[in-house]
Amino acid sequence: MSALTLILKKTPTQQVDVSPLIPENLTDLSKPEIGAIILVTGNQHVRTDTIFTISGDDPERLIFTGETTKLDYIGKNCSIGQINVQGSCGAYTGMGMKGGQINIYGNTGAFTACEMRGGLVRIEGDGGDFLGAARPGNQIGMMGGMVIVTGNAGARVGDQMRRGTLLIEGNAGNYAGSRMLAGTIAILGKTGNYPGYGMKRGTLLLWHSPNKLGATFNDCGCHTLGFLPLLLESYRSLETRFAFLPKTTGRARRFCGDMASLGRGEILILVP
Amino acid sequence: MLIKLTGGTVYDPMHGINGEVRDIYIQDGRITDPPNDMPIHQVYSLNNKIVMAGAIDIHSHIGGGNVNIARTLLPEDHWANPLPHTELLRAGSGHIIPSTFATGYRYAEMGYTAVFEPAVLPMNARQAHMEMGDIPLIDKGGYALLGNDDYGLRMLAANKDQKAFNDYVAWILRASQCLGIKVVNPGGINAFKFNQRRLHLDEPGPYYGVTPRQILLRLARALHELDVPHPLHVHGCNLGVPGNLETTLSTIEGIAGLPMHLAHIQFHSYGAEGDRKFSSGAAQIAEAVNRNPNITVDVGQILFGQTVTVSSDSMQQYANHLHAYPKKWAFVDIECDAGCGIVPFKYLDKNFVNALQWTIGLEIFLLVDDPWRVFLTTDHPNGAPFVSYPHLIRLLMDRSFRNDMLATIHPDAARASTLGAITREYSLYEIAVMTRAGAAKLLGLSDRGHLGIGAAADITVYTKQEDKEKMFSKPDYVFKDGELIVRNGEIIKVTWGTTHVVRPEFDNSIEKELSNYFDRYLPMKLGNFKIHDEEMIYFGQGHIQVHPCRERNSS
Numbered sequence: 001m002s003a004l005t006l007i008l009k010k011t012p013t014q015q016v017d018v019s020p021l022i023p024e025n026l027t028d029l030s031k032p033e034i035g036a037i038i039l040v041t042g043n044q045h046v047r048t049d050t051i052f053t054i055s056g057d058d059p060e061r062l063i064f065t066g067e068t069t070k071l072d073y074i075g076k077n078c079s080i081g082q083i084n085v086q087g088s089c090g091a092y093t094g095m096g097m098k099g100g101q102i103n104i105y106g107n108t109g110a111f112t113a114c115e116m117r118g119g120l121v122r123i124e125g126d127g128g129d130f131l132g133a134a135r136p137g138n139q140i141g142m143m144g145g146m147v148i149v150t151g152n153a154g155a156r157v158g159d160q161m162r163r164g165t166l167l168i169e170g171n172a173g174n175y176a177g178s179r180m181l182a183g184t185i186a187i188l189g190k191t192g193n194y195p196g197y198g199m200k201r202g203t204l205l206l207w208h209s210p211n212k213l214g215a216t217f218n219d220c221g222c223h224t225l226g227f228l229p230l231l232l233e234s235y236r237s238l239e240t241r242f243a244f245l246p247k248t249t250g251r252a253r254r255f256c257g258d259m260a261s262l263g264r265g266e267i268l269i270l271v272p
Numbered sequence: 273m274l275i276k277l278t279g280g281t282v283y284d285p286m287h288g289i290n291g292e293v294r295d296i297y298i299q300d301g302r303i304t305d306p307p308n309d310m311p312i313h314q315v316y317s318l319n320n321k322i323v324m325a326g327a328i329d330i331h332s333h334i335g336g337g338n339v340n341i342a343r344t345l346l347p348e349d350h351w352a353n354p355l356p357h358t359e360l361l362r363a364g365s366g367h368i369i370p371s372t373f374a375t376g377y378r379y380a381e382m383g384y385t386a387v388f389e390p391a392v393l394p395m396n397a398r399q400a401h402m403e404m405g406d407i408p409l410i411d412k413g414g415y416a417l418l419g420n421d422d423y424g425l426r427m428l429a430a431n432k433d434q435k436a437f438n439d440y441v442a443w444i445l446r447a448s449q450c451l452g453i454k455v456v457n458p459g460g461i462n463a464f465k466f467n468q469r470r471l472h473l474d475e476p477g478p479y480y481g482v483t484p485r486q487i488l489l490r491l492a493r494a495l496h497e498l499d500v501p502h503p504l505h506v507h508g509c510n511l512g513v514p515g516n517l518e519t520t521l522s523t524i525e526g527i528a529g530l531p532m533h534l535a536h537i538q539f540h541s542y543g544a545e546g547d548r549k550f551s552s553g554a555a556q557i558a559e560a561v562n563r564n565p566n567i568t569v570d571v572g573q574i575l576f577g578q579t580v581t582v583s584s585d586s587m588q589q590y591a592n593h594l595h596a597y598p599k600k601w602a603f604v605d606i607e608c609d610a611g612c613g614i615v616p617f618k619y620l621d622k623n624f625v626n627a628l629q630w631t632i633g634l635e636i637f638l639l640v641d642d643p644w645r646v647f648l649t650t651d652h653p654n655g656a657p658f659v660s661y662p663h664l665i666r667l668l669m670d671r672s673f674r675n676d677m678l679a680t681i682h683p684d685a686a687r688a689s690t691l692g693a694i695t696r697e698y699s700l701y702e703i704a705v706m707t708r709a710g711a712a713k714l715l716g717l718s719d720r721g722h723l724g725i726g727a728a729a730d731i732t733v734y735t736k737q738e739d740k741e742k743m744f745s746k747p748d749y750v751f752k753d754g755e756l757i758v759r760n761g762e763i764i765k766v767t768w769g770t771t772h773v774v775r776p777e778f779d780n781s782i783e784k785e786l787s788n789y790f791d792r793y794l795p796m797k798l799g800n801f802k803i804h805d806e807e808m809i810y811f812g813q814g815h816i817q818v819h820p821c822r823e824r825n826s827s
Binding site: 137139 | 357
């Protein structure tokens with residue numbers, strides 16, 4: 001069986017909400033039935049086959065291709081299968097995802113993997129602002145799963161994150177890990193201003209000192225932390241630069257905070 | 273165009289019509305006399321159907337700052353309840369605190385044609401009116417909040433004469449385009465700003481030294497002397513506090529016979545007896561209401577489920593904020609004019625206090641003898657969202673259903689309540705009184721709430737059914753100002769209602785002193801504070817109907 005491929009016929013004028021197009025919704029459907037699924041774009045309702053050419057027959061492997069930047073909510077609440085996006089995508093990719101995998105061969109818009117609960121999102125490009133955060137107005141962001149960003153990430157990465165892992169190979173914007181409740185964010189590149197702003201618990205793992213750190217973080221000195229090699233070892237099986245870090249890494253400078261909040265979070269800056 | 277409604281069973285308490293088969297003629301949005309030799313354009317045959325005037329909700333938070341903040345605070349309510357746009361209807365969202373369009377649609381679908389917002393802060397009145405202006409189909413009106421405003425308290429503290437105070441009250445009514453005056457926790461919201469957590473009825477406030485009772489008396493007297501039809505709309509002291517029954521009784525006795533409307537009385541009828549120091553005071557309250565013909569009440573019934581409490585009573589809302597579910601809340605002070613507190617809440621039938629609150633509300637409904645003086649409200653969204661009215665009506669009209677529900681709540685609360693022993697069942701006539709005629713009479717809306725000649729043709733037609741919840745949730749027809757807007761519970765036409773206001777006479781020379789006060793203390797000039805008629809009829813969606821202040825009672 002070949003992957004079910006959805007090719008955008010032409011660039012939509014407005015963003016398209018493709019949230020109904022996830023593997024578990026499509027498994028028992030024939031191609032005409034898939035084509036009849038109603039999508040919302042702007043204030044219009046349109047059939048899937050009016051904007052997509054559909055080919056292939058394995059809905060467990062779903063491919064979006066064409067001008068995919070116009071697609072919002074790719075893989076919303078997805079729990080099985082694999083979705084590949086051959087290009088950049090719009091906002092809210094992988095929102096509320098529970099399982100399965102989404103691969104994006106391009107950049108993503110804001111709120112990627114927001115309120116994610118499980119599964120894996122791999123971004124071969126840059127992640128937008130509010131990666132793994134909560135939807136606007138909500139109080140709890142990402143609650144499980146893993147996101148790998150091979151490029152850079154925007155501001156407010158992991159805002160109000162509760163559980164799970166964000167692995168960012170490039171740089172992150174300002175306020176990384178803001179208002180974090182728990183979970184792990186590892187950033188290989190540089191970090192913008194005020195990482196961990198208002199964080200309650202959780203871990204920010206940095207390889208470079210941030211530009212500016214809030215005054216409400218306490219410097220706890222350098223430590224050799226036994227768990228760090230184990231943590232990094234757990235990334236070995238993944239397809240990311242984090243899998244190839246030297247095995248000896250274990251010494252880090254520890255900042256505790258944000259004392260203006262609960263203050264049980266930590267920023268670990270690895271000592272080379 | 274002449275429309276004839278023929279063969280319907282009419283309930284029109286204003287004219288004492290109790291279930292008589294009558295014909296009704298509608299012309300140009302009004303109910304008219306049977307015409308001679310005029311062609312009838314449309315005939316609706318209403319055999320076995322019940323005809324009532326459009327329902328009126330006298331106390332429901334549908335517009336203004338607090339509602340908007342509640343919407344912002346509860347995005348989950350909007351995600352879970354989307355209302356997609358159709359050819360006819362605009363999009364919207366929300367169930368417990370619906371967006372403006374959804375509010376109008378849901379009310380009209382239930383046969384309501386007029387709804388009154390009880391908390392219009394004069395400082396925010398423009399925003400409240402614009403928001404209500406976005407609510408289609410129904411008529412609107414507001415009660416302006418006084419009693420915690422800095423200027424009014426200054427006047428009382430300086431012991432200004434009643435005439436000057438009357439002028440101020442009338443000026444506020446005019447400037448904020450409102451139909452009545454409401455007071456919320458008199459003096460208490462102001463006291464909260466001075467770090468006080470409780471203010472009793474006869475306790476002088478911390479800065480101005482004015483007691484809540486003085487505020488109530490001065491305002492009630494002002495409205496009486498200005499001949500404003502709607503009496504002072506009171507949200508009393510100590511809302512929700514066990515034992516507040518005494519405060520409420522004292523408020524009723526102490527108003528010196530002046531007309532007064534007590535809002536959401538259920539929240540003010542708690543005793544402090546029993547193991548849990550929480551008991552029902554419904555019997556005493558109902559007795560006091562029965563004994564004092566100057567008092568009217570609306571109940572503010574709670575119904576189980578998720579809702580959000582919105583109130584200007586920031587003092588009491590702060591006291592409740594630890595019970596918030598989901599755990600978030602918001603408080604605002606608005607330019608020393610009034611307060612605002614938003615606390616989401618979930619009423620649980622297995623919770624003793626909530627279950628007892630439920631029985632207290634129903635007891636008050638059933639123990640107040642005169643349906644002209646008790647009104648059907650849930651204090652939307654505080655007690656429950658307004659869409660649960662049909663359920664509430666069934667609870668009142670169907671004793672066996674009520675007892676079935678009583679059997680499901682917390683057993684101690686059911687045991688502590690006398691509800692099971694009350695046999696009264698509301699009749700259709702009494703429901704028509706409390707939701708139509710009585711409400712229109714209390715508000716001074718002479719051409720609404722009845723089906724007499726000359727009345728506005730706001731008419732609701734139901735199919736007679738044993739299940740009253742089904743009957744009242746889906747009317748067959750709803751006419752608004754003579755136009756058919758709902759058929760079989762679905763909206764078929766969208767019109768725009770009227771804003772009801774009163775404009776008592778006053779001496780305009782008070783503007784000089786007010787203007788100085790505005791310039792010195794407030795963020796806007798007096799000229800901007802006043803809302804002009806042109807703003808109300810913006811884009812032709814709105815209309816204003818000015819109701820006369822009635823002739824002074826000769827008694």
